[in-house]
Amino acid sequence: MSIQVEAPHGVSQAKPAIERARASAGAQVLLACARFVRRKPLGALGAVIVVALLVMAVFAERLAPYDYDESIRGARMKPPSAAHWLGTDNLSRDMWSRIVYGARVSVTVGVATVGLAVLLATAVGVSSGYFGGVYDLIVQRVVDAWLSFPYLVIVLSVMAVLGPGLLNVVLSLAVIIAAVNSRVIRGATIGVTQTTYVEAARALGCGHRRIILRHILPNVAATVIILATIGLGTAILAESALSFLGFGVPPPYPAWGAMLSGSGRTYMFRAPWMAIWPGVAISLAVFGFNMLGDALRDVLDPRLRGAR
């Protein structure tokens, strides 16, 4: 419970204090960042990669010298050069431009999937962990069943039913990632539910809704943030696998995974850059999220260390 302090001389005098507090809050964030970089250099590297990926996705039009499906005359399968940093493909398209636009697919699928997955996982995990009993037992058996499917097998089967496409990729991946994450969130919720402050809140007569919103959720937030960061890497990797197998975003929009199948494989001996750069992009992006997630886990939630 917070203590309210009354300002006797009106709002104008309180203003500098608020600004000072704001400035110091800004400085504190900077300081925290500096500490993070010093303590977790690999995590900071991950953060840099993640920021670069986001910039590529948002500012693709400005960063890419060509459009993603623009054929450049007389530039068929040219090796990397000053004019085409990463070379060109069999349809004379600039690889760098396609990779920049591809970041947009990866980030869109990643964010949408993880957003949906986290919502689902938190709802299922928190309710299951908090209420327990028969409800928990039944929900956990369903989660067990989902977890015993290899994700690629179940996602491909779902895609066979729904057909390829961005939305279907997001939906099917989100359900799988949610199942895995809900287990972890349930565990964290059970831990928080057993603390004395939740007991105290219950003794004070708080309802379930208030306890969940004010006490449980803020305390499992760190776990959720970590799961989301690692989930982004997982989602991007899974999307690339689906695109590679031909179940992702339909061409000509460039998904990194799709760039590695089809023409990427057909011409891999004649134009190896076509089969190399998209893979580098996927690996770097996933590596960035994993590194950042790992470091966040160590900083935010020491209990989860070593788990995965």
Place this chain on the structure above:
Amino acid sequence: MLRRYLAKRLLVAVPSLLIASLIVFTLPRLIPGDVVVLMLAEKAYAKDIDELRAKLGLDRPLPVQYVEWLGKVARGDLGESLWTKRPVVEEIGQRLPITSELALLGLAVALIIAIPVGVISAARQDTIADYVARSVAILGLSVPAFWLATLLIVLPAIWWGWRPVTGFVEFSRDPIGHVAQLLLPAAILGIAVGAALMRLTRGMLLEVLRQDYVRTAWAKGLGERVILMKHALRNAVIPVVTLLGTQLPQIIGGTVIIETVFGLPGMSRFLFDAINQRDYPVIQGVNLVVVSLIVLVNLAVDALYAVLDPRIRY
């Protein structure tokens, strides 16, 4: 006591398996619009709509269909492929050994990487060796298997003009060639799992190394090697081995990619082709076999856990 624990685990596994079977059964029926019309439009599976509907048993109520299907499954009948017209069980039986072989070899590769690197990483926590091992492990988790496979095919070809042999060699025809052709795919399959297991080994070992009995061992004046190998690793490895069970879905998922890239005629490749051809009895059958295998292996692993670790409470 042990028997009661196992019985309890078996009881928990049964509903999971039933729910999984329900998921497997429902999936093809989730399709928007009429499956039958769509199938007829895509491929000539049958003469007319009614024939196909009756063949798939789609002309009866859903619960009836489910119970009937379960009854058939219990008798070992998974229907027949719409594409090859052969029993699904027979088709799977032919391909399952290749996938199992690949998965087991992949698992072996994973363990060979994971345990030693995990031990070194934990014993030398926060040194350069630890940082390198952890970074490489995260890299291993980040690199897509299909790309790694492509690189391992392309780069040797460019550098040394060496290309891997294509075409599948049967075990009965050439046992050595058969295993040799699986080594590269298994290694790629094992890398991601090995990376995950290495992180687990490291985490578990770090926890064990902080235990009192390890401190006692140090106080007794034992050497580092004895403490690491005899006191710490033995205890740390138990949960790692049991967590192999949870890695199984990942390995089998990985075989879908590996078998497709390397053209191996395994069960996962069969599933992938069936998905492309919308061969629903095959999709259902393979899914059911895979999920049952995973549940059974996890059950076996749980039993192993109880046997290996005398501290476990039944």
